[in-house]
Amino acid sequence: MIALAPTLYLFGAFMLSLLGVFLYAIWRGDEEAEELWWWAAVFATAGASALCYAFRNEVEWLSIIFGNALTLWACGLLWTGILVFVGEPVRPLLALLGGVIWAAGLWRADIHFRISEVSAISAIYEVAAAVQLFRYNRIGGQRLVVSRVTAWIIALQAGFEIALAIAAPFLAVDETSFLTSPYLKYRFLELSGFIAVLGFLLATLSKERLAKRREVAAMIDPLTGLPNRRAFERAVERAKRSAPAPSTAVLVFDLDNFKYINDRFGHAEGDRVLAVFGATATRNTRSSDMLARIGGEEFVAILSPADRTSALAIAERIRSAFIHDAAHLADGAATVSVGVTVLEDATPDLAAMTRVADDALYRAKAEGRNRVIFAGAQRRGDAGILSVTAR
Structure with missing residues (x-):
């Protein structure tokens, strides 16, 4: 049972890296979709985070400090990619702030408050990303269905993070049994499902927006900018x-x-x-x-x-x-x-x-x-x- 957590996280790091490479390859095929670059960075960063968690047995501080910081930076990058997608100004300092605050001292709390803090900061980024997508649901007067679906998935994940932040002090986990706790197993499964669905939705979202842009462009006279x-x-x-x-x-x-x-x-x-x-x-x-x-x-x-x-x-x-x-x-x-x-x-x-x-x-x-x-x-x-x- 002790080897289960490192194995799960190594597998997670591999899958996240593949998703990152997949989104990066799509972006290289259409560099106009700049949001795909940011979303590729999300999964690459999350993969690096999972890799840190995989070595918790050998180097505990690596997963506690850098693993969680990278998780929060991945959430910040997700929000940034959404900002790029909807055409809002990018705020890189705010995207990095959660991970910086964590690395600066929040990681020193006990395990229950660490779980609560990471969940709360993740929820803030996810709520911000979901709100942006809810506000953005039209291209050329046509609704982007996938943007609504993606917004709801991210919002549901944010709700789960908020509930976890509240419930964290009451979880039956401690430093010595953390790697073998049911919490870790179920948390990994929940995150894996969310990330897999999110990766598919983000790729589909960018593709649908590109199709709508091309459809709109086909209805516009390029010389005058008027409908044709x-x-x-x-x-x-x-x-x-x-x-x-x-x-x-x-x-x-x-x-x-x-x-x-x-x-x-x-x-x-x-x-x-x-x-x-x-x-x-x-x-x-x-x-x-x-x-x-x-x-x-x-x-x-x-x-x-x-x-x-x-x-x-x-x-x-x-x-x-x-x-x-x-x-x-x-x-x-x-x-x-x-x-x-x-x-x-x-x-x-x-x-x-x-x-x-x-x-x-x-x-x-x-x-x-x-x-x-x-x-x-x-x-x-x-x-x-x-x-x-x-x-």
């Missing part, structure tokens, strides 16, 4: 399943003389004109509105709620602001034409509304460009352009 046609089409599909809005407006924009700008001033200048328009339109729409580049020099905005007055005001504000913002580009040749339509008291058919707004846009082009044309407000059952108003 694919994102707009998804918004159209979502609108079909949504409850009717009080009123919805669709604005279709087309940059005037864009081919001339590209031919006369070069495609780099044309790209700058597109980027300026994207920034101008974003600045003059609400955060609740959707603005997308749906191809070439064409953009579309979905405003909800919006009536005729507010839709025309926004369209005119964008048109005039763009002239000012792009005045230094292409010798001031950059202007925009806008088609506007509004649907009231019905579930919006955004595809049909876009076609109506497109018709108004073509009218704006035909009447001389650089203007807003309104295709009259529509209600349930209406079709086509009811009226056209130039602004």
Whole structure:
């Protein structure tokens, strides 16, 4: 029985090191996922801690001082990796503080208080890590399921550590029988299960976030930073399943003389004109509105709620602001034409509304460009352009 604890901890050190190498290898394959480097360090540090525990029979102070300090540093690194994952500033001094305080003097307490102190400090780091993950559950408007699961697993472990910190003074352990105590065996099994599940969840969490980032990137126009046609089409599909809005407006924009700008001033200048328009339109729409580049020099905005007055005001504000913002580009040749339509008291058919707004846009082009044309407000059952108003 005496040899059981060292054997268990040697096996634990081996498994933890493998997990660390596994996470490090994933990080090397995708160094954008910086959190994986920190989490690889977590398991490498925990493996070194288990190695110290394995030699408790030969060098007792090695496991008591350094084994526990490394355990606390592993918890601090776990919290740091979570901070990196969620995009919060790293706090290395706080991550190291628990192990430093332990090595500075807490290890001198008797065995019961040592167990209590290590459990309490571990719980602080785990609670902090779980809180960060609970707060972070969205990427590009989509929930990361694994972040919630990981947060709950870490929170449950923190709860166990808190209970252990409270119960430690009453445990039937002492210095001489510690290696053969049931506490050590069950504690090892509990930690092994937690660490194995945690390693799997952390790798999955980083992989899922990467997949969400790529999915979001596929929906973004890289030049303007706006949603692209694919994102707009998804918004159209979502609108079909949504409850009717009080009123919805669709604005279709087309940059005037864009081919001339590209031919006369070069495609780099044309790209700058597109980027300026994207920034101008974003600045003059609400955060609740959707603005997308749906191809070439064409953009579309979905405003909800919006009536005729507010839709025309926004369209005119964008048109005039763009002239000012792009005045230094292409010798001031950059202007925009806008088609506007509004649907009231019905579930919006955004595809049909876009076609109506497109018709108004073509009218704006035909009447001389650089203007807003309104295709009259529509209600349930209406079709086509009811009226056209130039602004």
